[in-house]
Amino acid sequence: MLRVKSGDLDKMGLLFERYHRPLFSFLYHMTGTAETSEDIVQNVFYRMLKYRHTFTGEGEFRTWMYHLARNVLNDSIKQNKSKNHEDVHVMADRIAGGNPADEEFEKRQDAESLHRAMAQLSEDHREILVLSRFQELKYEEIAGILNITEGTVKVRVHRALGELKKVFLSNENQRKAHDL
Numbered sequence: 001m002l003r004v005k006s007g008d009l010d011k012m013g014l015l016f017e018r019y020h021r022p023l024f025s026f027l028y029h030m031t032g033t034a035e036t037s038e039d040i041v042q043n044v045f046y047r048m049l050k051y052r053h054t055f056t057g058e059g060e061f062r063t064w065m066y067h068l069a070r071n072v073l074n075d076s077i078k079q080n081k082s083k084n085h086e087d088v089h090v091m092a093d094r095i096a097g098g099n100p101a102d103e104e105f106e107k108r109q110d111a112e113s114l115h116r117a118m119a120q121l122s123e124d125h126r127e128i129l130v131l132s133r134f135q136e137l138k139y140e141e142i143a144g145i146l147n148i149t150e151g152t153v154k155v156r157v158h159r160a161l162g163e164l165k166k167v168f169l170s171n172e173n174q175r176k177a178h179d180l
Contacts, residue, residue: 001055015045024041026135027041030123031073048065060144118164
């Protein structure tokens with residue numbers, strides 16, 4: 001990014017190749033729609049070019065990138081005035097692949113239950129879990145992205161996991177009662 005900042009704009013393509021998939025994954029988990037996520041990814045890379053002068057190189061590039069992504073996501077939410085989450089079943093089908101074998105069916109059901117539970121979490125809880133578990137960012141990086149301390153990240157992850165467990169188990173109990 002420092003080379004892009006200094007005018008070597010060809011290096012932006014390398015950054016895109018390296019980071020567009022993890023960025024898309026983060027945004028997809030936050031928005032639930034592929035189309036919206038792809039649009040936001042494009043806007044993030046546009047803002048990277050536009051605001052390249054703000055990258056100092058003192059912190060990690062990923063921290064700066066996810067900070068920009070959060071800003072673009074928040075701007076998108078404000079513009080749309082609503083969060084359009086794709087149907088949980090459609091997300092689960094994409095993740096599970098739809099193989100009819102029993103093992104695949106169980107994985108699909110588990111994935112569906114997990115995504116249903118994730119969709120029921122608050123945006124803050126969902127975001128911290130996506131960053132820590134799906135994006136596998138270190139707590140230190142997450143702290144930089146969210147402008148909070150590492151200790152606060154640990155507490156929020158713990159609370160979000162507790163809430164996810166509670167919602168997941170509640171959904172499973174309801175599903176089992178419905179199946180009877």
